[in-house]
Structure formats: structure tokens, C-alpha cells
């Protein structure tokens with residue numbers, strides 16, 4: 001068993017040695033993902049897709065509860081649509097895939113494989129929106145998008161990824177802003193309560209906002225290497241797109257007005273965040289709410305009478321309580337090998353059931369996050385497991401929060417900023433000048449992440465250029 | 480109210496006058512779908528997408544119950560992959576969309592936007608499959624596919640559609656055949672028990688089989704105009720793809736063997752089938768199990784005290800019982816207008832609640848399929864509604880079955896076949912010769928649909944050419 005354990009551990013590069021290689025090892029070896037045949041593409045394997053399905057289920061319920069409906073818009077967008085909004089085309093044109101032939105014919109107008117769907121949705125919304133009675137118009141779409149990226153990494157940055165994109169129209173600027181912030185709050189609550197990932201919420205700088213938006217807000221998470229990962233964005237699009245796509249409605253007062261618009265999205269890169277926030281030297285650690293298997297039951301001395309039956313009986317009981325359970329009754333693998341495999345795969349709880357346990361009316365459970373071992377009576381097991389899954393969730397969240405706190409520094413000098421972004425997040429005052437922001441990026445590799453909603457200035461001058469400070473903001477290197 | 484009713488009805492072309500236009504009117508006016516900006520594409524609007532979500536939920540549960548897991552494979556496939564299997568490239572190359580540019584670069588090898596994913600999945604399976612222990616390998620994918628079609632109609636034939644595609648590998652030919660038929664049976668059970676659509680199951684002819692398959696099986700449904708719609712297919716791929724993609728495993732006996740493979744799929748065209756099987760002169764009639772709204776509650780004299788409260792109270796009670804309910808409390812529309820709108824939208828049951836009903840402790844319910852009106856006591860309403868939704872389902876199924884029976888004829892002469900396919904399905908004996916099949920198609924517009932599993936010959940000679948009959952088969956014009 002010691003040898004086997006060694007084998008598993010050596011499959012994964014230590015985090016301290018090379019965090020990037022550790023990440024790649026974990027996502028490949030746990031069979032969450034594989035490289036696709038076309039450069040920069042990924043195949044999401046069943047274990048990774050299982051996480052995505054749970055993410056979808058949790059998010060979709062939240063979108064519906066806030067009044068949104070799902071729809072599906074076409075993949076292929078006429079080139080001319082992309083070109084209508086100046087900032088938008090500038091932002092996306094360099095990274096789109098072009099369809100130039102259909103069947104045996106050259107197309108008169110090339111088509112873009114959607115990198116995002118604002119333009120095609122605007123075209124339809126302009127057709128559908130007639131009167132104030134049609135507002136708000138609130139749809140979401142679950143789909144694939146393609147962005148022709150040069151440097152790619154599974155989940156984090158790939159030429160194709162899966163995501164959801166919400167698109168809404170409103171009668172007033174106030175309602176659009178309210179929706180923008182409401183959906184950011186949905187993302188925050190989801191990240192913290194489902195993924196166990198603490199996030200900073202705030203507004204992006206002009207430089208970092210979405211191409212075509214009036215304002216972009218984000219949730220930013222810290223990975224274990226101190227880098228930021230933007231895990232979701234919510235955009236107030238103002239009337240930028242409404243004006244170029246002519247999205248108008250007849251208002252109560254009898255006049256025609258342009259609608260106010262929002263869009264917001266999250267993607268499969270959240271899976272990358274889960275890995276990089278919670279994983280450890282043994283591999284993956286999945287937050288219970290998105291773990292495809294929450295409890296793996298390992299029968300000990302499975303050949304002995306009653307052991308397998310009891311394992312399946314417990315599985316049935318736990319499943320009836322809504323817990324996702326797998327019995328690993330594979331022959332030909334030792335218990336030790338299995339322990340290590342399920343640890344690597346990040347299953348939140350392991351349960352062992354052997355003849356002696358059955359005699360004593362108990363099971364052994366081991367938490368993946370702390371590796372703490374505990375005996376639990378079979379009676380009332382459902383409630384005990386539910387409680388422990390919540391404890392795992394809470395433990396993961398607190399651990400991530402502590403790490404973030406330990407790697408976030410307040411900087412009032414540029415030297416402090418430079419040192420800080422080597423380690424994690426830097427909390428600083430900034431002049432708001434794009435040129436200053438560019439210089440910081442060029443010199444340190446760090447970008448502005450976002451500006452907290454409740455601004456609490458703690459210095460009068462910009463951390464870099466010394467001009468008057470305008471914004472409290474976070475800087476970090478990012479994924 | 481009479482005038483309003485008239486208005487709704489005149490929005491929809493009568494079925495007898497022009498079935499095709501009736502279909503288009505129904506899918507557009509119920510806001511299930513709209514035309515996309517690129518020729519041949521569709522936008523699935525929330526009401527249509529709601530049906531798709533319910534289809535997905537029901538099917539996905541069946542796939543998982545039969546041991547399949549979901550995964551996601553890339554959209555873009557290298558041209559060379561498509562070309563490896565000779566029949567496959569011949570079948571699909573004329574109708575694919577080509578990506579030739581990424582960002583600002585011309586691609587060295589053009590990429591195909593997936594028309595189906597056999598080739599790219601084979602590439603990955605070849606990499607993942609090592610030993611007999613990895614078998615069976617059983618995955619499903621929910622995704623979009625693109626086929627560059629000339630003549631298109633919403634849901635029925637579009638340049639892009641949504642579907643699921645299952646792909647499995649097995650150790651033996653027998654297991655692959657068993658899987659092929661098992662999934663066909665899943666489709667049949669789903670079509671009949673969820674969509675209330677009776678289907679004929681059987682094997683396709685060589686001419687009509689999937690490009691690259693050893694054998695294709697289908698479920699075939701009859702639309703109200705007597706045409707067939709292939710609502711799902713299941714393919715035994717034999718070792719055709721395994722040999723060209725080198726999908727091998729080390730078997731128990733120590734030798735390397737090619738795997739046996741299946742694939743199976745259904746798509747958003749099922750929504751078109753629902754419309755064309757169950758719809759009537761008032762518009763859509765949705766089978767209850769995939770109706771986004773199963774019961775619409777219309778408060779009568781909603782301004783009177785207690786009416787709205789009671790409507791929402793009933794909604795809450797029904798929802799707690801798992802029924803999908805909407806209260807239509809819009810002001811400014813008459814009850815008659817609303818009755819007609821919800822009839823057009825095919826909501827299976829309408830419920831009216833007014834002051835007198837509240838006094839009497841009852842509600843009025845009207846079945847969409849029969850328009851039968853009934854008083855139901857508020858007490859025990861949940862069970863009564865559940866029972867009636869099942870009655871609507873059964874009624875729709877029986878009605879469709881009767882129509883199919885009335886439009887299916889046994890033909891022993893070519894004249895009978897020619898007359899029969901003008902009206903519906905023709906059940907006949909056929910020689911099995913592809914040239915004979917081609918002639919029938921050229922002369923009558925009808926194709927072979929499928930061959931029942933239990934062959935019961937009823938004539939010795941082919942219905943067309945007079946050569947010895949080999950197969951009992953259905954002929955029909957089709958969508």
C-alpha cells in the first residue's frame with residue numbers, strides 16, 4: 001500500500017515546485033478533461049462534465065428564480081453584425097473563427113462562429129421588442145463559444161468553451177443597472193455558497209471592461225498561487241448596442257425609446273477555479289455541492305457475507321436522502337489503491353464498511369479536505385453525512401478565505417505593489433488613468449481586477465504615479 | 480369575444496388548406512421559434528426552448544439509467560478526420576460548414592463545424608481505450624450541430640440544430656447490437672410515453688442508413704398529413720470506424736481487438752413532430768409531459784376581493800404537487816382573448832376561478848385536446864389535475880394512433896402503393912434491391928421508412944418490381 005500511495009502522489013507535480021504543472025497534472029489525471037485534436041481545444045470528459053452539469057443545475061435555478069428564461073440563438077453570425085458596434089468588433093475580431101464555405105459554395109458574406117452573442121441577440125430583440133409591455137425582456141443561453149486563442153490551458157483558456165450568457169432589455173437606465181448588479185450578486189452567492197470560493201465583487205476599469213459595455217462588473221477569485229481568476233462578469237451595456245441595432249419600444253408616454261441592456265456570463269473556466277482554489281498535493285478536492293460523487297463507499301473484505309449488501313443498502317439510503325453516492329466494488333484493486341484514487345479525484349467523503357463495522361453498527365468516514373477519520377453509527381447516517389458535507393463546504397470556504405487574506409496586501413507605495421503582486425492581490429489607491437494602468441501592467445505583469453462597491457480611500461495619491469487617487473482597487477496577476 | 484376568437488383563428492392557416500403553412504403559422508405565432516439572420520438557421524425562443532428543456536430532462540434521465548455519462552467534444556473537427564471513413568465523408572462532406580480562418584490567419588487544414596461527432600469521438604476513444612476493463616465505454620453529448628441545408632424549415636430541417644448523440648464502444652458484436660436496440664427502445668418508450676407519439680420501430684434499408692454504419696434503426700412517426708418523420712435513429716457502427724481510427728483494446732485472452740461501436744441520436748426536430756402530430760385548427764396542442772405550462776389559471780373578475788389570492792393559492796398547491804402552473808393576471812386583455820391565446824399555445828389545461836367558483840369551492844377546468852369543460856372541487860384538486868393531465872396524454876396518443884391506422888394501407892400492387900403514399904404510410908413487401916427502391920422514390924416521392932423487427936410476410940413478390948419479396952417494410956413521403 002505504501003508503494004501504491006507513492007505512485008499516485010508522484011503522478012502529480014508538487015504545487016510548490018510548479019503550480020502550473022500541478023494544475024495540468026490534476027485535470028488530466030483525474031480524467032476531467034483531455035486535449036482536443038485541434039490546437040487549443042479541450043474534451044470535457046464525464047468527470048469534468050459531471051461538475052459542469054451540477055454547476056448548470058444550480059445556476060439555472062437561480063436564473064429562473066430571478067425571472068429569466070432560456071433560449072437558443074444561432075452559432076453563426078454574419079460578419080456585418082460584429083462590425084456594427086465599433087468597440088465590440090475591435091475587441092473580438094482578432095480572435096474569431098471564420099466560416100467561409102458552406103457545403104461546396106464560397107459564402108458571399110463570411111460568418112463568425114460566435115465568440116459571444118450580443119450582436120445576434122440584439123438583431124432578434126430589435127424585431128421582438130415593440131412596446132413597454134414587452135419589457136423587461138430577460139433571456140439566458142447555455143451554449144458553446146469559440147475564441148481563437150494563442151496560449152491555451154484546459155478550462156482556463158481554450159479555443160472553445162461552454163458558458164451561459166444572459167441578455168436583458170429594460171425600459172430605464174436604472175432598471176438595467178439594477179439587473180447588472182443583481183446578476184453579479186447571483187454569481188457571488190453561487191461562487192461562495194456552491195463552489196466554496198470567496199470572491200471580490202466590483203467594477204472593472206475602463207481598460208478591462210467588456211468590448212462595447214458602458215460598465216463591467218466582475219467577481220474575482222484568488223487561486224492558491226496568488227493569481228486572480230475572473231470567475232464571472234456582468235455588463236451594463238447602456239444603449240450602445242440598442243442604438244446600432246435599433247432596439248426601440250413604444251413607451252407609455254407614446255414616444256419611441258431605445259432600450260437599456262445588460263449581459264452577463266460565466267463559463268467552464270469556473271471548473272479551473274475549483275481545481276486551483278481547493279486542490280492539494282493529493283489532487284482534486286471538490287466542493288460537495290458540485291461533486292458528481294459526494295460519498296464513495298468502499299466495502300472492506302467485500303467477499304465476506306453481507307458486506308456488499310450492506311454497502312449497497314447504505315448507498316440506497318443515502319441516495320434517497322439526495323446524496324450522490326458510488327460503491328467502488330471493483331475487484332483486483334487494493335483498498336489502499338482505491339483510497340488514493342478517490343482522494344486524487346477529490347470525492348468529499350470516503351466511507352468504509354467491513355464485517356467488524358457491520359457488527360458494531362457503524363461505518364468509518366474520512367473527510368477529503370482534512371483527511372480526518374471518524375466512526376459514525378449507521379442509524380441516522382443520512383443526517384450525519386449531510387451535516388459533514390456542509391462542514392466540508394464550510395471548511396473549504398474558510399481555508400480559501402484565509403489564504404486570500406494571507407496573500408492580500410495594502411500597498412501605498414509602488415515597491416509594495418510590486419512585491420505584493422508577486423505573492424497575491426494588492427489592494428491600493430489608483431488615479432484611474434489608463435496610461436498609468438498600462439505602465440503597471442508592463443512593469444509588473446499585474447492588471448487591475450476590480451473596484452469595491454463601497455470605496456474606502458486609504459491614501460490620497462495613486463500607488464504608482466503619485467497623482468491624486470480616485471479609486472480603491474485590486475491589482476493582481478491573473479489567469 | 481366572438482370577434483377576438485375569430486382573429487386568433489384567422490392568424491392560422493387551416494390545416495386542410497395548406498398543412499405546411501399551418502405548421503409555419505403555428506410555430507411562429509406561438510413564439511416557439513423564429514428565423515435566424517443566416518439563411519436556414521432558427522432561433523429557439525423561450526416557449527420552444529422550454530419544451531426542449533423538458534425533452535432533455537426526460538431523455539437524460541433515461542440515458543443515465545441505462546449507464547451512460549455525458550461529456551463534451553469539440554465543435555471543430557479537422558478535415559482529415561471526416562475523410563477517413565469513405566462512406567461517412569461521402570455522406571457528410573457536401574453539407575458541412577468550413578472554418579478556414581482563425582483570427583487573422585488562414586488555417587493550414589480547414590476545419591469542419593461538426594455535422595455529427597463520430598470521427599472526433601473515435602479519435603479520443605482510440606486514445607482512452609486500453610483494456611477490456613475500460614469497456615463498455617458509454618457517453619452521450621448534448622450539443623449543436625451544423626448541416627448546410629438548402630431547403631429548410633424551423634425544427635424540421637435547419638442549418639443548425641440541437642441534439643443529443645450517444646457513442647458507445649463494446650467488446651463484442653453482440654453487445655454492440657444489444658446496445659443499438661436498447662437505445663432504440665429508449666427512444667420508442669420516450670416518444671410514446673412522453674411525447675404521446677406512436678412510432679414504428681425497425682431497420683432502415685441500406686440506402687437510407689447512416690453514412691458509415693453497418694445497420695441503422697429508426698423510430699418513424701406519422702404526421703397529420705400522412706408524411707413520415709424519422710424521430711430518432713440508432714446505429715450499429717460495427718468495426719467500420721474502429722478500424723480506420725484504430726480503436727483497439729487488450730482483451731482478457733491477451734490479444735488486441737478492435738472495439739464494436741454504436742451511435743444514436745435525436746434532435747430538436749422532435750418539437751416539429753409534436754406540433755404536426757398533435758396540433759389542431761386552434762394551434763398547438765402540447766403533450767402534458769413536455770408542456771412548459773401544464774395548467775394556466777385565469778382569474779375571472781380578478782378585481783373582486785379574494786379572486787387573485789385564490790388563484791395564487793391554487794398555483795402554489797399545484798406546484799407543490801409538481802405541476803407546472805401559470806396564473807395569467809394580465810390586465811387589459813379580456814378573458815376570451817386569453818382563452819384563445821392559451822389554446823393557441825397548446826397549454827393542456829385551462830382553469831378558471833371566479834367569485835362564484837370560490838363561493839362554491841370549485842373551479843372550472845377545460846381540456847385543450849377535447850375542449851371539454853368540467854367543474855372540479857378545490858378539495859383534492861392536485862390529484863384530480865394529475866389524473867386529467869394523464870388523460871390528456873392518453874387521449875393524444877390514442878388520437879394519433881387512430882389517425883396512423885386510418886392512413887396506413889397494406890399494398891400488394893404498385894398502384895395501391897402509389898395511391899397509399901399520397902395519403903399516408905404504405906405497408907408492403909419489397910425485394911430489397913436498391914435500384915427498385917430508387918425507382919419507387921423517383922416515381923412516387925416516397926422512400927422506405929423501416930422494416931419491422933418481427934417480419935410477417937404477406938406476399939411473395941415485391942410490390943414494385945415483382946421479383947421475390949425479401950422484406951416487410953413501410954414506404955412514405957417524409958419530412
Ligand SMILES: [Zn+2]
Pocket residue numbers: 430431432433436437462463464465466467
Ligand atoms: Zn496613477
Ligand SMILES: [Zn+2]
Pocket residue numbers: 909910911912915916941942943944945946
Ligand atoms: Zn423490387
